[in-house]
Amino acid sequence: MGDQSAAASLSGGGVLTRRRFFEGLAALGGVSLAMAGMDALGFGFASAQDKPPPLEGDPKGTKVVVLGAGLAGMTAAYELTKAGYQVQIIEARAFAGGRCQTARKGFQHTDLIGNSQTCEFDEGLYINHGPWRIPYHHRSTLHYTKLFGVQLESFVNDNDAAYVYFEKGDGPLAGKPIRKGQIAADARGYAAEMIAKAASKGQLDAPLTPADRELFVAYMINEGHLSPTDLAYTGTEGRGFDVHPGAGVNPGPGKPSTPYSLSDVLHSKAWRVLSSVSGYEQQRTMLQPIGGMDQIAKGFEKHVGSLIRYSCVVDKIKQTPKGVTVTYTDKFGEQDTITADYCVCTIPLSVLKQIDADFSKPFKAAMSGVAYAPVNKIGLQMKTRFWEENHHIYGGHIYNDMPGINTITLPSTGWQSQKGVLLGFYAFGGEAAKISAKSPADRAAFAVAAGQKVFPEYAENFETAFSFCWHLAQFNLGGWAEWGEEGRKDAYPVLCEPDGRVYLAGEHLSYLGGWQAGAIESAWQQVGKLHARVLKA
Amino acid sequence: MSRSIALLTLLAVSAVCAPALAATPSALYTDNCSACHQTTGKGVKGAFPALAASPLVQGDAAPLASTVLAGRAGMPAFKDDLSDLQLASVLTYVRTSWGNKGKPVSASDVAAARAKLKTTRKTNSLQAH
Numbered sequence: 001m002g003d004q005s006a007a008a009s010l011s012g013g014g015v016l017t018r019r020r021f022f023e024g025l026a027a028l029g030g031v032s033l034a035m036a037g038m039d040a041l042g043f044g045f046a047s048a049q050d051k052p053p054p055l056e057g058d059p060k061g062t063k064v065v066v067l068g069a070g071l072a073g074m075t076a077a078y079e080l081t082k083a084g085y086q087v088q089i090i091e092a093r094a095f096a097g098g099r100c101q102t103a104r105k106g107f108q109h110t111d112l113i114g115n116s117q118t119c120e121f122d123e124g125l126y127i128n129h130g131p132w133r134i135p136y137h138h139r140s141t142l143h144y145t146k147l148f149g150v151q152l153e154s155f156v157n158d159n160d161a162a163y164v165y166f167e168k169g170d171g172p173l174a175g176k177p178i179r180k181g182q183i184a185a186d187a188r189g190y191a192a193e194m195i196a197k198a199a200s201k202g203q204l205d206a207p208l209t210p211a212d213r214e215l216f217v218a219y220m221i222n223e224g225h226l227s228p229t230d231l232a233y234t235g236t237e238g239r240g241f242d243v244h245p246g247a248g249v250n251p252g253p254g255k256p257s258t259p260y261s262l263s264d265v266l267h268s269k270a271w272r273v274l275s276s277v278s279g280y281e282q283q284r285t286m287l288q289p290i291g292g293m294d295q296i297a298k299g300f301e302k303h304v305g306s307l308i309r310y311s312c313v314v315d316k317i318k319q320t321p322k323g324v325t326v327t328y329t330d331k332f333g334e335q336d337t338i339t340a341d342y343c344v345c346t347i348p349l350s351v352l353k354q355i356d357a358d359f360s361k362p363f364k365a366a367m368s369g370v371a372y373a374p375v376n377k378i379g380l381q382m383k384t385r386f387w388e389e390n391h392h393i394y395g396g397h398i399y400n401d402m403p404g405i406n407t408i409t410l411p412s413t414g415w416q417s418q419k420g421v422l423l424g425f426y427a428f429g430g431e432a433a434k435i436s437a438k439s440p441a442d443r444a445a446f447a448v449a450a451g452q453k454v455f456p457e458y459a460e461n462f463e464t465a466f467s468f469c470w471h472l473a474q475f476n477l478g479g480w481a482e483w484g485e486e487g488r489k490d491a492y493p494v495l496c497e498p499d500g501r502v503y504l505a506g507e508h509l510s511y512l513g514g515w516q517a518g519a520i521e522s523a524w525q526q527v528g529k530l531h532a533r534v535l536k537a
Numbered sequence: 538m539s540r541s542i543a544l545l546t547l548l549a550v551s552a553v554c555a556p557a558l559a560a561t562p563s564a565l566y567t568d569n570c571s572a573c574h575q576t577t578g579k580g581v582k583g584a585f586p587a588l589a590a591s592p593l594v595q596g597d598a599a600p601l602a603s604t605v606l607a608g609r610a611g612m613p614a615f616k617d618d619l620s621d622l623q624l625a626s627v628l629t630y631v632r633t634s635w636g637n638k639g640k641p642v643s644a645s646d647v648a649a650a651r652a653k654l655k656t657t658r659k660t661n662s663l664q665a666h
Contacts, residue, residue, distance in 0.1 A: 112581045113572065131666065281666070350611055354583050372611045373665075428665060430569065430618040437572035471611055472572065477584055478611050480666070514666040 049521050050139035053528035055083035057535045064530070065090065065326055065338050067317075068346035069308045070098020071516050072506040074300035075144070075523035076344045077307055083531065088338055089308040090328055092475045096308055097297030098346070099130040099476060100516060103379060103466045104292065111472035117440050119379075119466040124414070125421045127379025128293040129468035131516050132423075133157060133286040138517035140524070141296070145289065148299030155286040156412045158277045159396025160184065160238075164270045165454045168401045171267035173260060177398075177454045182239045182260065183270045185225070189233030190262040192224020196231045235259040273399045281515070288412060296516070312336075313475075314347065317357035319500045342530055343502045344523070348372065349495075350477035352504075363499040369491030370508065372478020374432040374471040376404075378447050380424040381464045386457035388416060398454055403427075404435045405450045424451060424465070428479070436469035443467045480507055480514030496525075503530055562630035565623055569615065570631070578635040585611070589635035598642045601628060602650035616654065621647040 052075075062085050066073045069091035077087045103109070104126040107119040121127075133155040134141050145152055160181025167175045198204050200217050208216055221228050225236035235256060245254035265271060277284050289295035301308075311331035318325045324343040329335050345352065350372040353364070387393045387410050395412035409423035424447035427435060435443055444465035451458035470479035483492055495504050503526040505519070512518030560568070567576065570588075574580050578589035588594045593601060605624060608614035615624065621644040628647070632639030 112584055113575070133666075368610065371608055371613075374611070374613055429613040430615055433570075433572050433613055434568050437567065469572070474584070 049524055051143055052079050052524050053531070055079060055527065055531045057531075059084050059531065059534050061086055062342065062534050063087075063323075063340040064342045064344060065324065065340035066307075066344045066346065067314055067326065068092075068098060068506075069096040069301075069304075069310075070346055070506070070519060071100055071296070071300070072346040072519035072523040073098070073344065074297070074304050075520045076346070076505060076527050077304040078300060079524070079527050080344075080530075081304065081307070086340075087304075087307050088340070089304065090312045090314060090326060090338065091308050091310050092313045094311045094331075095297075096301045096305065096310075097294050098519075099470070099479075100293055100297045101130045102126050102128050102292030102294035103468070107466070109466075109468060109473075111436075111469060112474055113472060115440050115472075117466055120464045121379070121381050121421055121466065122419055125381060125419060126292045127377070127421050127423065127466060128288070129377045129379065129466070130470075131293050133288055134516070135281060135283045136285045136287065137283070138512070138515060140517045140520040141515075142287075144299065144520065145287075145296060148296075148302065150295045150299045151290045152287040153290050154412060155288040156395025156410075157282060157286045157397075158284045159393060159410075161391075161393045162396035162410070163391075163393070163398050163454055164273050165398060165400040165402070166268055166270050166272070167453075169267055169269035171264045173264050173268035173270060175453075178260075178268070178270060179240065180270075180273055180396075180399075182257070183265060183268070184274055185236050185239035186233075186259045186262070186265045187271045187274060189224040189226065189236065189259065190265070192220045193226055193231055193233040196220035196224070196226055200231065233259065269401075276397070276399060290413070314355055317343065317345070317355060317359075317502065319358060319502065324501050341501065342534075344526060344530070345502055345504050346506045346519070346523070348476055348478065348506065349481060349504075349508055351475060357502075359499045359502070362494055366491035366494035369483075369487040371482045371484070371487075372471065372476075373428050373480050373482050373514075374430075374436065374469070375479025376425060376427050376432040376435050376443075376467065376469045378424040378443055378465055378467040379421045380444065380447060380451070380462055381419060381421045382458075382461040383419055383463050384457070384461055385414075385417065385420045386455060386461055387422070388420075390457065391455070400450075400454070402450045402453070404431045404446065406431070408451055408454065419463075424448070432469065433471070436472055440465065440467050483513070498526075498529070503527075560623070562626045565619075565627040566630050566634075569619065569627065573612070574631075578631065578637075588631045589637060591637075594631055595637050595639035598628070598640070598646045599650055601632075602642065602647045603654065606647070606651055607654055616651060621645075621651065 064080055064085050064087050066077050066087060066089040069089045073089055074096060077089050081087050103119040105119060105121055105123055110116040160179065162180050163177035164180050164183055165177050196217050199213055199220065220226065221231065224233050225238065226233050235258060237256065239259065240257050241254045242257050243251050243255035245251060276282060312328040314326055314328045315335065316327035323339050323341050325337050325339045326343065327335060327337045347355070349367050349370050353367040393410055394415060395410050398408040400408065404427050405425045406427045409426065411420045411422055414420055435446060438446060444467065447465070448459050448462050470476050496509055505523045505526040507513055507515060507518035507522065509522040510518030512521065573585040574588050578587065580587040602624065605628065606614060606616040624647045625642045625644040628642040631637065632642065
């Protein structure tokens, strides 16, 4: 792995090979540049599919029952209906969208422990407690937002002005909110200085010609904002000013800021955040629907809503050589059945594996090969937007190492309005399990106490909270599927193929796990397969 | 998954080395387990298995310790979050509560199960989705 060697190669000592150099650069955020470049050239980093499969040919009234009105189910229903299929959707909840939900005033949720919450945010305020951002390269999701006229706005996924708060480092920067851009400038500046100095003295064991070396040093000067004369990093305007430049002679040119020392930066461990937008899924440019993520669900619902039987919980899935019969209980507690030629089942595996279904043995075994992630989110309504007014932070994440918090995210909507709802925690795994054991009021108190360490105005501005624990949500039992290496190899391919006349679809059957694009593209793939079979039959 | 960021393992390691707070077995259970398995140990039907009267919980220590270390189905892995001593303490608690009659689990039982785990690094990350 490149982690320790990269850190070692940039903190002095040892010979800097070209390989280690690039690992080092990657660690400092260079990968994002490399990846953006590769995507621009079309080297396969974008979504696997950018439009639905063409379902040409007459299905002759073939009936399909779709289980689940989330994005996978509604995608399947929309495309199959368009192609001439007769489709019915069975949905456990009283509303469509699956995990594509938005909590706003009046939204109700009761979890499996029995905690009941009704969202009391002011009109117009909301939290996306499920999916909340769309990478620009999720072209499948963007296909439908465009098709359905769902209006988008920017989601600030990277903000140099946002604070980083790391308690577990050491040195003077530990446990202090510091601006991400300052850490970025200093870490890159010092690294560039060391590399430039070594290169200019011919101390890099890289096959650089003299001309290459000159250009390479020029690049390092540019990268780290180094002095061209002595290759020193002494700060840069980009990290901000102690006194901002302005009018006349006072403030006039302002007062430049002083960089943190290399040792302080290293020991703070705040440099962890510099890789936060270098992953494929975490792009700087991301989007969100104006008014809440559920606008996407509503866009689908406009077209397939009439096909949905709401508040119907699936009890049984039985197959014959000719069709599929699904037994469900409706909201009045009455059992009914629906029979179709085929079934597209988008129920999360965490829930599906507990439903009475006559799947084949290997199929059932494969379903137990996946885990679902405990995931928590909380929206906190604040009576002023102090992060904008006092701290000049417009959207973005406060990364931190507080267990159970992970990130505090400021809203990318409603700029400069009176109030705002921020994301108070977004945690996974054991940390999420721990916090979810608390009552909603205690979860809010926990989130507010943590935020207070970063913003002195946090607690006094807090008004009301809405929290959601996906592992405690009855029809989800987890945020998303987590495939281990073995599960991907053995179980996943089995579930990607139909079991008799049942086709599974959802984020869990994609390599875009947990993303709406995964749900959509999985549905596209399965209806494509189903249609090819119907035409052959 | 691309969301796992290798760099972060450094921090994950330091988190594990932090001194364990001396929590009582029942507090460890409340903190880490009760959200799903409930303080009654009865779980939630159709979602989270009961620990009370469970053969797995009261049986051999090794498979139980492996399950909690590595996670299973919806349950997260606790190998990076809890020490051998903490796991032994909470496992002993569930094996001897709610009418369960399992033998106590020692830290060395957990250490032995931990040693048999395939060593996969914790995929801790600043971000997901």
